[in-house]
Amino acid sequence: MKNNTLYTFLVALFLFSSNNAFAADSASGSSILNIGMWAVAILIIFFLIIQVSDNLIRIEGKEAGLDADQQAGLSLFPSFSNLFSAKKPEYVNEGAFYALKAGHNIALEGEAEKVIKQNNATTFAVQPQNFVGISPIPKVTVAVGDEVKAGDVVCFDKKRPDIKYVAPVSGEVIAVNRGAKRSIKEIVILADKEINYKVLPKLDLANTSREALVNYLLETGGWTMIRQRPFGIVPDVADVPKEIFISTFDSAPLAPDLSFVVEGKGAAFQKGLDVLSMLTDGAVHLGLDARGDAAPSAVFTGATGVKKHWFHGKHPVGNVGIQIHHISPIAGTDKVWTLGVQEVITLGKIFAEGKFDASRVIALTGAETTAPAYVNTYLGANVGSLIGEVKDNVRLVSGDVLSGQEKTKEEFLDFSDDQITTIKEGNEYEMFGWLAPMDARPSVSQTFLSGLADVTYEANTNTHGEKRAFVVTGQYEKVLPMDIYPQHLMKAILVNDFERMEGLGINELLEEDVALCEFACTSKQPLQKILREGLEIMREQA
Amino acid sequence: MGLLDTLKKIEPDKKESPFLHTLYDGFFTFAFAPDSVAKGGTHIKDGIDLKRTMVLVVLAMQLCYLFGSINIGHQHFSALGMYPGFVQGLHLKLAYGLVKLLPIFIVSNVVGLGIEFWYAAKKGHAIEEGYLVSGALIPLIMPPDIPLLWLAFAVAFAVIIGKEAFGGTGMNILNVALLARVFIFFAYPTTISGDEVWVAGLEKPEAGALADYGAIFTGFFNPLFESLGFTSLFNPEATVIDGYTAATPLSLAYQGGWENVTSVYSESQMWWGAIPGSIGETSKPLILAGAAILIATGIASWRIMLSMFVGAAVMAMLLNAWDATPFMSVPWYYQFWMGSFFFAMAFMATDPVTAASTNRGKIIYGFLIGFVGMIIRVLNPAYPEGWMLAILFMNVFAPLIDHYVLDANMTRRMNRANA
Numbered sequence: 001m002k003n004n005t006l007y008t009f010l011v012a013l014f015l016f017s018s019n020n021a022f023a024a025d026s027a028s029g030s031s032i033l034n035i036g037m038w039a040v041a042i043l044i045i046f047f048l049i050i051q052v053s054d055n056l057i058r059i060e061g062k063e064a065g066l067d068a069d070q071q072a073g074l075s076l077f078p079s080f081s082n083l084f085s086a087k088k089p090e091y092v093n094e095g096a097f098y099a100l101k102a103g104h105n106i107a108l109e110g111e112a113e114k115v116i117k118q119n120n121a122t123t124f125a126v127q128p129q130n131f132v133g134i135s136p137i138p139k140v141t142v143a144v145g146d147e148v149k150a151g152d153v154v155c156f157d158k159k160r161p162d163i164k165y166v167a168p169v170s171g172e173v174i175a176v177n178r179g180a181k182r183s184i185k186e187i188v189i190l191a192d193k194e195i196n197y198k199v200l201p202k203l204d205l206a207n208t209s210r211e212a213l214v215n216y217l218l219e220t221g222g223w224t225m226i227r228q229r230p231f232g233i234v235p236d237v238a239d240v241p242k243e244i245f246i247s248t249f250d251s252a253p254l255a256p257d258l259s260f261v262v263e264g265k266g267a268a269f270q271k272g273l274d275v276l277s278m279l280t281d282g283a284v285h286l287g288l289d290a291r292g293d294a295a296p297s298a299v300f301t302g303a304t305g306v307k308k309h310w311f312h313g314k315h316p317v318g319n320v321g322i323q324i325h326h327i328s329p330i331a332g333t334d335k336v337w338t339l340g341v342q343e344v345i346t347l348g349k350i351f352a353e354g355k356f357d358a359s360r361v362i363a364l365t366g367a368e369t370t371a372p373a374y375v376n377t378y379l380g381a382n383v384g385s386l387i388g389e390v391k392d393n394v395r396l397v398s399g400d401v402l403s404g405q406e407k408t409k410e411e412f413l414d415f416s417d418d419q420i421t422t423i424k425e426g427n428e429y430e431m432f433g434w435l436a437p438m439d440a441r442p443s444v445s446q447t448f449l450s451g452l453a454d455v456t457y458e459a460n461t462n463t464h465g466e467k468r469a470f471v472v473t474g475q476y477e478k479v480l481p482m483d484i485y486p487q488h489l490m491k492a493i494l495v496n497d498f499e500r501m502e503g504l505g506i507n508e509l510l511e512e513d514v515a516l517c518e519f520a521c522t523s524k525q526p527l528q529k530i531l532r533e534g535l536e537i538m539r540e541q542a
Numbered sequence: 543m544g545l546l547d548t549l550k551k552i553e554p555d556k557k558e559s560p561f562l563h564t565l566y567d568g569f570f571t572f573a574f575a576p577d578s579v580a581k582g583g584t585h586i587k588d589g590i591d592l593k594r595t596m597v598l599v600v601l602a603m604q605l606c607y608l609f610g611s612i613n614i615g616h617q618h619f620s621a622l623g624m625y626p627g628f629v630q631g632l633h634l635k636l637a638y639g640l641v642k643l644l645p646i647f648i649v650s651n652v653v654g655l656g657i658e659f660w661y662a663a664k665k666g667h668a669i670e671e672g673y674l675v676s677g678a679l680i681p682l683i684m685p686p687d688i689p690l691l692w693l694a695f696a697v698a699f700a701v702i703i704g705k706e707a708f709g710g711t712g713m714n715i716l717n718v719a720l721l722a723r724v725f726i727f728f729a730y731p732t733t734i735s736g737d738e739v740w741v742a743g744l745e746k747p748e749a750g751a752l753a754d755y756g757a758i759f760t761g762f763f764n765p766l767f768e769s770l771g772f773t774s775l776f777n778p779e780a781t782v783i784d785g786y787t788a789a790t791p792l793s794l795a796y797q798g799g800w801e802n803v804t805s806v807y808s809e810s811q812m813w814w815g816a817i818p819g820s821i822g823e824t825s826k827p828l829i830l831a832g833a834a835i836l837i838a839t840g841i842a843s844w845r846i847m848l849s850m851f852v853g854a855a856v857m858a859m860l861l862n863a864w865d866a867t868p869f870m871s872v873p874w875y876y877q878f879w880m881g882s883f884f885f886a887m888a889f890m891a892t893d894p895v896t897a898a899s900t901n902r903g904k905i906i907y908g909f910l911i912g913f914v915g916m917i918i919r920v921l922n923p924a925y926p927e928g929w930m931l932a933i934l935f936m937n938v939f940a941p942l943i944d945h946y947v948l949d950a951n952m953t954r955r956m957n958r959a960n961a
Contacts, residue, residue: 106586253586332959401585423586426579429546433575434593441589446840447598448589461579465591466571468670469712472595473899474843485900488948503952519584522595523712526583 050076086312091295095288095308098326102481103314104444104516106253107456108401110422112363112372114260120388121381123412124169125186126154129179130415131224133233133539135159136183146173150378151198151221151356154187162237166221168358168379170196186412191378197355205275205351213278222275222350225343227416229324229336230507231539241337243282243328246273248300248341249289249311251318252400252512256363256374256418258341259289259297265345266299272339272348273306280337283307287323313481321513325482330508340416346379362386362413366401366422367458368394384409387420395461397421402515403528426462434465444479444520468523476517476527484508486517490527493534498541506534546574561663568659568669592711596674598841602832603889606682606822609815611639613825614686617741617818622753623783628816631774637763638776642686642742643821649690650722651677653697661706672711672718672895673701679719679889682822683882683930685734686742688726692733696725716937717896720930727930735925737789740818747788753780790818791880792919792926799868800876812879823882833888842892845901846908850887853912854878861920869920881919886911886929891936898940900947907943911936 054076061074086099128138140155142148148171153164169191179185203216214237217223228235235241249258262269277284286303289296290310301308309327311317320338330336339347342360349357358379365372368390375386383396387409390396397404399417407413413420430438440450441464442457450457476486484505492500511528518527549570554562572593580587615635616628625631654677662669680697700722705714726734733739738747745751759776767775791812794803807817815825823829836842858874865871878884891897891911898907911932918928 108586329955329958331955331961334959395585397585404585406585421585427577429577430575431545431573434591435597437575437589442586443589445588445590445595446838447594459586461585461587462575463578463580463587464575464589465587465593466576466578466668468592469710471592471672471712471895473894473897474901474904477901483951483954485948485951487899488944500948500952503955504948505951505955515584519586520588522588522590522592524587524591528583 088310089290089293089295089312091301092290092310095310096327097290097310098312100311100313100317100322100326100481102478103251103317104479104520105251105314106402106442106459106519107454108253108442109367109456109458110365110369110372111254112256112365112374114257115373116361117364117373117375119375119377119381119386121191121377121385123174123188123190123382123385124171124378124380125188125382125412126165126167126380127186127412127414128155128157128165128184131157131165131234132231136181138165138184140176140184140187142167142173142187144173144176147171148173148189149196149198150358151200153221155184160236162218163223163234164218164221165224166356168356188412195378197357200350200354200356202354203351205278210278213275217347217350220350221356222347224415225339225347227338229321229330229338229510231535232510233539235335235337239335241280241282242334244276244280244284244337244339245287245320245324245327246276246284246306246339246341246344247287247318247320247323248296249287249291249318250400250418251291251313251315252402252419253315254363254365254419254421255318255400256361256365259300260374261361261418262297262299262341262345266302268345268348268352269299269341270303270348271352272344272346273303275347275351276337276339276344277305285309285323285327287311287318287320287327289318291317316479316513316516317481319513321508321510322481325484325508340418342418343416360413360418362417363419365419366397368422368424369420379415380412382409383407383411383413383420386413387422390422393425393427395423395425397423401459402519403512424458424460426460426464428462430462444475444516445522463524465522465524467525470523470525472522475520475522476514479516479520480514482508482513486514486527489534490525490530493530493537496537498538501534501538506531506538510535549573560666561660564663564669565659568662571668592671593674595841596671598839599675599836599889600678602835602841603678603682603822605828605831606825606885607643609825609828610682610821611643612636613816614639614642614742614821616816617686617788618743618753621741621744621747621782621786621788622777622780623786624777624780625774633767633772634763634774634776637767638743638759639686641758643681645690646681646684646686646688646693646821647678649693650680650697653694654680654701657698657701657706661710665710667710670711672705675893676700676718676722680722682885682889683719683723683820684726685739686821687739688733689730692726692730693722695729696722699725712895714895715941716934717890717893720890720934720937723930724934737787737793740790740820741788744782744788747782747786749782749784749786751782753778753782788818790926795872795880796869796926800872802868803872803880809879820882820885823885826878826884829884829888833884836888836892842888843894843897843904843908845904846892846897846911847887849905849908850891850912850915853909853914854883854916855912857913857916858920861916867920869926877916877919881927882929883915886915886933890929890933896937896940898943898947900944903940903943903947906947907936907940910939 057074088097128134134157138155138157142154148167150167150170152167154167155165167189169189171189171191174190175188177186200220224234226235273284284306286306286308288300288308288310290312295301316322346358360377360379362375362377364387396407398407398414399419401421401423405414440455440457442459480486489504492504511531514527514531554566556563612635615638618638619625654673658673700718704716704721705718708714741747743754745754755776755778760778764775791803791807794806813826817824837844858877861870862874898904915928915932918931919926
């Protein structure tokens with residue numbers, strides 16, 4: 001797009017610099033000129049009539065409730081954005097296709113090889129602080145030394161006692177660790193060699209009410225798999241979502257390939273989708289990956305009872321928040337639910353196999369990881385034992401480098417994370433580093449020569465500059481494929497202007513969606529933190 | 543890392559001498575990118591920071607600096623009827639230009655950065671890089687003979703009232719460089735407008751006037767060039783030749799249209815920039831090369847540049863159609879041959895802080911600058927150039943444009959909720 005405009009600009013410059021040639025007007029051509037002008041005028045009027053009627057047809061189509069694809073079919077002209085957008089891959093057969101332009105892929109070293117390694121983790125933890133809005137000291141129902149089965153309740157929030165948080169593995173509770181201000185940080189379980197599952201009562205899905213289903217999910221721990229937008233919280237018992245969204249691919253740096261992760265778990269995934277569709281009056285939407293040459297896993301493409309949407313583009317195209325914005329944006333007091341693919345599988349297994357099976361395939365990634373690969377383990381596994389030996393001065397991240405959390409070797413994977421990234425700390429001075437950097441570094445800006453080549457970067461955690469006031473404009477919009485003005489939203493949050501925050505779309509965003517903007521920020525502003533502060537204010541107001 | 547250790551050792555204490563510490567910090571972070579690591583947000587950060595952004599803008603205008611310093615000398619000698627070719631007597635032209643330009647650059651930066659440092663120390667924050675660009679832009683938009691004391695006043699006014707009063711870098715409403723220029727424009731108009739100020743070093747731009755050389759030329763450069771074997775030297779007896787005019791193309795166009803302009807300057811002369819004017823504004827190809835750097839690196843907004851060009855072109859065509867004065871009848875495309883349009887477009891209108899901040903707003907903002915600027919240039923009876931005033935005018939309106947763009951975004955969201 002940018003190159004096109006630049007080209008047009010240069011052509012325009014060239015044209016007017018060669019204007020001498022046609023500046024001279026010949027007097028004899030005036031009658032031809034007159035006729036020509038009339039012809040052009042008639043053509044323009046003709047075109048206008050067609051254009052107006054074409055628009056009227058489109059409006060009619062919109063009012064008749066056709067989706068974007070069908071609407072485009074009504075028009076005589078291809079829409080401007082379609083002309084320049086990416087081609088639809090051949091494997092996209094059913095469902096709408098969205099090609100998003102904004103975004104940026106950060107190519108880092110240390111992609112996981114597609115083999116599944118043996119699990120080394122023996123300790124697992126439930127971390128109450130993974131759940132947004134939970135009180136700092138939830139009621140812990142187990143004591144150190146207790147034996148639990150996978151699926152046994154370990155804690156609940158006193159404000160919302162119906163929502164039960166359950167153990168991901170069976171074994172002995174060996175510690176209840178506390179964090180700042182005596183808040184409960186981790187409930188640590190030393191896992192049995194062979195996991196014992198709590199036997200769950202059978203629920204006849206065909207003849208059950210929504211209420212009974214919700215109660216069943218609350219008791220079995222399935223409810224905690226669900227996140228509600230706005231705010232990214234575990235939904236209230238009484239909440240009914242307008243729609244449910246699941247993204248089946250992750251576009252973050254070094255993110256696991258979910259098509260590989262779900263191999264052999266198709267039945268549980270489909271079961272999970274079936275259950276979810278009973279929880280909403282609207283549809284369950286599946287965001288599918290249309291970026292590659294090959295179609296994603298048949299588990300996703302063959303899913304039934306859902307609406308499919310194909311997405312092509314750069315990160316953050318795989319974020320469910322971006323997909324929601326394009327499929328059916330959150331408006332007013334809408335509540336929608338989202339789940340990760342592996343959470344859907346756990347949910348499905350509750351019904352398919354009658355047990356709370358929180359097994360997870362985790363990608364071990366990053367330039368400092370020896371032999372990056374996938375590992376088969378359980379929810380909340382110990383970070384240090386999964387990743388093995390790492391050098392000094394290396395940061396461990398639960399999740400990806402943009403929106404993950406820093407962890408020590410003793411800490412545990414966060415609830416929704418299916419990735420560990422290792423990255424070198426960048427705590428070194430660099431002479432004239434801002435002007436002539438020693439090593440290639442990822443950048444959204446076009447000011448580095450390495451951006452022209454196809455480079456995978458060995459990035460580090462250096463901030464590459466100091467925090468400044470907002471100066472540069474338009475750079476967040478370049479990497480956020482949404483109709484949102486992130487910088488103005490951030491400023492509205494900083495001055496506590498509720499109306500503007502809501503108006504500018506804070507409810508459509510979570511931290512992960514603005515993480516790439518934070519990466520790109522010239523002024524090194526902490527956008528994720530600012531956004532979360534805004535979301536907390538909005539949640540208190542609601 | 544011997545240098546790093548040495549530098550670390552001489553770090554002044556922050557409490558005892560905050561000003562020295564701020565100064566030290568400014569220069570230290572200039573020499574060494576800090577060792578800070580990302581905490582609590584993304585774990586990697588983009589390689590770009592404000593220093594890199596600002597320095598790229600300064601680099602993009604270096605060609606204008608080079609050309610400007612030669613052109614100061616070229617215009618001076620043209621008035622004396624000497625060295626008609628642009629590169630003839632290059633050593634004299636360059637020496638003459640630098641003697642004029644360097645003091646302006648030094649005053650602009652010493653005064654401006656001094657105030658910035660002082661405020662940074664007082665407020666206890668790091669020195670922000672905003673003035674790097676302003677300080678480099680101000681010399682380029684001044685006439686070569688600008689009195690340095692007035693320049694210092696103007697810079698102080700622009701930085702204190704225009705920027706620090708609003709909270710420093712990133713907070714100002716008006717473009718700092720243009721504010722300095724507009725201060726001189728209204729406070730000391732004789733030094734920056736009219737036909738007599740654009741050629742340096744003459745008593746008067748009239749036939750027979752003496753060239754005004756100081757001791758530095760006759761006492762330093764002449765012996766120096768002589769010892770290097772040059773035969774062409776500064777001649778303190780040289781006088782302005784008969785029939786010389788120092789009028790700029792714009793004032794010629796105002797008086798008698800395009801024929802009047804081309805009777806004095808050729809088209810290619812105007813395009814390449816060997817004409818009187820502010821120091822950095824005259825050479826269109828070199829400014830466009832700078833603009834190309836800014837667009838290619840994504841530092842400046844192509845939206846503003848393109849829409850400003852379109853806005854100016856549209857207004858110029860409308861004026862062509864009206865055709866009431868000789869100036870209005872100048873073919874619209876030739877309007878771009880004269881004056882400082884491209885410089886204003888590439889370096890002034892694109893300042894991200896004072897421009898509209900939404901992409902849609904930028905298009906409106908740029909278009910209106912072009913549109914209004916051309917009106918001021920052609921219809922204003924007192925002063926035939928408009929970009930400075932048009933940009934400052936639209937700086938004031940940029941928040942309003944953004945307000946409506948954001949309002950539209952909020953309305954779209956509201957409508958979705960009601961649908």
